[in-house]
Amino acid sequence: MNVFKLLSRSSKVPQNTSAQTLPSAGAAANPQLFGHDAPKPSTQDTKKNRKRKRGPDTTEPLAPLPADLDFFGNAPKADAADEAGAVSKRSKDRHANGGEETGVNTNDDADVYDEDEAKRILRSHKLKITVLEDFAPQVEDEQSEKKKKKKKKEKERDKGKKKEADKKKEGKKQLYPQPLGSFAQLRPRYNISRRLAENLLEQGYTVPTEVQLATLPLFLEKRKVNGGSSGAEYDGDFDLLTVAPTGSGKTIAFLIPIINALLSDKSEAAKGPRAVVIAPTRELASQIANEARKLSKNTGIKATLMMKGMEVVDRSEAESPAEELAAQEASDDEDEDNASDSDDEEKSVQQKKRKQTRAAKVKADILVATPLALLNAMKKKDGTVAEMSTVRHFVLDEADVLLDPLFREQTLDLWNAFTNPLLRVGLWSATMGSNVEALAISTLNTRWASLSSTSTKLPPRPPLIRLVVGLKDSAIPNIHHQLTYAATEQGKLLGLRQLLHPTAAPTNGDTPSLRPPFLIFTQTIPRAIALHSELLYDIPHEAGGSSRIAVLHADLSSSAREAIMTRFRRGEIWVLITTDLLSRGVDFRGLNGVVNYDVPNSAAAYVHRVGRTGRAGREGGVAVTFYTQEDIPYVKLIANVIRASEKLRGKSGDEASVKQWLLDALPAPTKREKQQLKKRGVEARRTPKGEDGKDNKRARISTKSGYVRKVENNRKGAMMANRQRGKMDKREVEQGSDNEFEGFD
Structure with missing residues (x-):
């Protein structure tokens, strides 16, 4: 069945659609985004580069990558004799190890690089x-703080402040x-669990992405005396901000070290979860729990998704002492009043029923939850949060949202409730503002100050390490961006229908066409529902009709949301209309495109929305953004992100989708406009009705003409008037029946 032919109005199918590479075609051979397109330098160039050591030069060509990291075949292949020698050496190693066959390369000496080569590969x-060495200021007196303030003022007056800041950065x-x-190096080099290595092989993980390439050695490498700058001196004991x-595979990057650490730490029987992962949405939490179950298969590690009614803390322990005394006094009074045996039997039966109705405590090593669900399960009867000292690993997935004002209080309450001094925190996201980083450091x-005040015997404070892949707050470079001006809401609806029903092939051969399945993002839930009802019958009956399009939002029940997600992953739904509920973290591996029907609330929201396509290095994803006259003050935020993403891809000048004249013409939003946009979105389309109660045409999603809408409104008004008139007649009849003349006495 040709999907493009079923949806197209034209009888001629575009010629280039069959040759177009799509994310739904399958997994990419190399999921990495950078490092495989570097040109080979000549020997003369390398000699010149050795002599020049003044300042960093990013335009210098990079040296060729080693054979095991050159996944596109740019490195020269080994000779047949070398390959035979490597095979014989592997067979000797297997014979020396007692014939053990793990499916991995046991020759680890060839995979170790010196410091200069490791630097070049990482760059x-x-x-x-x-x-970040300046994250742990010591607690000092007020006098010393005043002295510090004076010194800061003197430094600000000094003209050489910029040089000092540069020195600090370099320091x-x-x-x-x-x-x-490759993932095959994990077992011979870092001695991870055999079952964990088998599960990785079973799930098809072979080539690591950039974030996995760097974080897994940091977490798994053991302490060395002469570690240099490899990070081995920390022995995996640090907090990480990524x-x-x-x-790019962030979920696998933090799950592998956690599972490996839990498998190696079997000294004590845990009385509660040892690792907690929180996510902003239920869909993302369910996805993380599924990945944790796959990686921990047959290892004895149990991963659980937090559900309603689950108990994390024993309620008997969570009750306050005053409540326990009051309960004991009440039970003693009842025992004195009811001394008969029958009353005692009834009491024992009631106590058994109460114990049966109480939910059992969750027995899981890894607990995945949303902040509110976990916080409600940890709350005592007096409203305080119970402490959990068993948690050793705390992961904040999409940390910028979890530390945003919407989730900040809940996240910090959970963070402070984990009182284990050996707690290690990981903050992961694709976008991380400076305010989020400052809040995490504070x-x-x-937390460390409170721990040091309560206990004297504390381990050394771990450092905070920051890992940045590519450019901060930028979209992935392997998707195509389209910024389309639609003028009005009707123009956006017309442009969306043209995408859904293409009439001809795109004029530009480099720009791929949008093909299902794809997501459509709107600003509010009412707009998503209205757009769904408008496009419900646009897909022809031969292609599945209205069953191919659906809407998903937070007002739906959890079972309905899970059913829609399952149908969309199976391919039964081609077009899914949603809000920012699915904009973060949810992995749709075969998603061919994303349509921003409404402009995102921020540049970070755009990065996360378009990141639903082009997952794990898949090429051919398309991101289309419609903007109207009301969106013009905010479009420059998105245009800058697109421009930075295309620079990473190597597009500039005429090849770029966002031209320089457009960037110069677009107004730059003020700080207040950015804040208002992030909080409320575009105000013109926030409510379907204006302040005067009349229909807001700017926020309306409909193709009905003004005359038809006027006739419908008149008809509705007439019906409402008839109903009110009928109610008035009933009232008059009732009042008249009370005052009727009943004759003489």
């Missing part, structure tokens, strides 16, 4: 790992761990 993959320690060439593009400082 070619656009990886920057920094140790931050950079880490260059051994890059991971900024990596969407679809939370770590206050």
Whole structure:
């Protein structure tokens, strides 16, 4: 069945659609985004580069990558004799190990690089790992704080402040761990669990992405005496703040070290969860729990998704002492009043019923939840949050949202409730503002200060390491962006129908066409419902009709949302209309495109929306954004993100979709406009009715003409008037029956 032919109005199917590579065609051979397109330098160039050491030069060609990291075949192949020698060496190693066959390369000496080569490989993959050493200020007196303020003022007056700031930046320690060439190196090099290595092989993980290439060696490498700048001296004991593009495998990057650490730590029987992962939405939490179950299969590690009614803390322990005393006194009074045996039997029966109705405590090593669901399960009767000292690993997936004002209070309450001094925190997201980083640092400082005040015997404070992949707050470079001006709401609806029913092939051969399945994002839930009702019958009956399009939003029940997600993943739904509920973290591997029917609320929201396509290095994804006259003050935010993404791809000048004249013509939004847009979106389309109660034409999604709408409104008005008239007649009749003349006495 040709989907494009069924949806197209034209009888001629475009010629280039069959040759077009789509994300739905399958997994990419190399899921990495950077590091495989670097040109080979000549020997003369390398000699010149050795002599020149003044300042970093990003335009210099990079040296060729090693054979195990050159996944596109740019490195020269080994001779047949070398291959035979490698095979014989592997067979000897297997014989020496007692014939053990793990399916991985046991020759680890060829995979170890020196420090300079490791630096070059990490830089070619656009990886920057920094140790934030200024995150732990000591607690000092007020006098010392005043002195510090005076010194700061003097420094601000000094003209050489910029030089000092540059020196501080250069003084931050950079880490260059051994890059991971393949997942097959995890077991021989880092001695991970055999079952975990088998599960990775079973799930098809072979080539690591950039974030996995850097974080897994940091977490798994053991302490070395002469570790240099590889990060091995920390022995995996640190807090991590990671900024990596969407679809780059962040979930696997933090699940593998957690599962491996839980498998190696079997000293004590845990009385509660040892690892907690929180996510902003239920869909993302369910996805993380599924991945954790796949990786922990047959390992004895249990991963559970937090559901309603689950108990995390024993309620008997969670009750306050005053409540327990009151309960004991009440039971003693009842025992004195009811001394008969029958009453005692009834009491025992009631107590058994109460114990049966109480839910059992969750027995899981890894607990995945949303902040509110976990917080409600940890709350006591007096409203306080119970402490959990068993948690050793705390992961905030989409940390910028979890530390945003919407979830900030809930997240910080959970963070402070985990009182284990050995707690290690991981913050992961594709976008991370400076305010989020500052809040994370201050939370770590206050938590450590409270721990040091309560206990004297504390382990050394771990450092905070920051990992950045590519450019911060930028979209992935392997998708095509289209910024379309539609003028009005009717223009957007017309443009969406043209995307859904293409009439001809695109004029530009480099620009791929949008083909299902794809997502459509709207600003509010009412707009998503209205757009769904408008497009419900646009797909022809031969292609499945209205069953091919659906809407998903937060007002639906959890069972309905799960059913829609299942149908969409199976391919039964081609077009899914949704809000920002699905904009973060949810992995749709075969999604061919994303349509921003309404402009996103921020540049970060755009990065996460378009990141639903082009996952794991898949090429051919399309991101279309419609904007109207009301959106013009905010379009420059998105245009800058598109321009930065295309620069990473190598497009500039005439090849770029966003021209320089457009960037110059678009107005720059003020700070207040950015804040208002992030909180409320575009105000013109927020409510279907204006302040005067009349229909808001700017927020309306409909193709009905003004005359038809006027006739419908008149008809509705006449019906309402008839109903009101009938109610008035009934009231008059009732009042008349009370005052009727009943004759003489």
